[in-house]
Amino acid sequence: MDLDDIFGALSSVPRRQIIAFLSQTALSTTDLAGRFLLSPPAISRHLAVLQRAGLVVSERQGQRVLYRLNRDLLLGALARFASAVDGPLRRDAQAARTPREAI
């Protein structure tokens, strides 16, 4: 929910790659560790960052923990930020005071 957590999570190449993989299918830690060269602990912590931002949800299935992308949250955050950047001046000539909201 926190835009700072979200953009913080998106600022890492491995995490954006994880997002890209999860945009196709749900995967476990070791699944992901096998796809690009990172140790399982590193993947696990990246997933924790993504999860704290709400970008990913986890579901245990037996020994494995499946991670799934929360597409709606991600796209919603991007859209919200984009519309904030698109400018109050564009969408509403009034109320152009401090543009802190949604940033």
Added chain:
Amino acid sequence: MDLDDIFGALSSVPRRQIIAFLSQTALSTTDLAGRFLLSPPAISRHLAVLQRAGLVVSERQGQRVLYRLNRDLLLGALARFASAVDGPLRRDAQAARTPREAI
């Protein structure tokens, strides 16, 4: 142009605030330093990060340097990433190999 530079630039609260201010009007370093409590050198370096990412362009006017938001680049990058995340599977059932492009 580099998505990593762009998301790296967006991962900082002060920089997103700078973007928010510049989304309304072009401003100089000291203009920005006056709006939220950061020293001019700090602002200057944040602006350099934004400029390296292409998110901002500068234009000297007398003693001042005016910074202007490159809205098109920013919105374009957000849209490109959003559509990549929206999934090749959604937009095209074929060609769902490695989703490295646009990430």
Added chain:
DNA sequence: CAGACTATTAGCAATTGTGTTAATAGTATG
């Protein structure tokens, strides 16, 4: 329940990011 497999946490090293103040550079003006 012992062993195997998966996931996470702990501890550590190296790097990067972010702020400060001080110093330097560029530009206008009296």
Added chain:
DNA sequence: CATACTATTAACACAATTGCTAATAGTCTG
């Protein structure tokens, strides 16, 4: 040209990030 003002760079301190390996925890299976 000396002074003032704006912007940037330098040097430094501190916190946060990111990777690893080793250790711990949770879950199935023989």
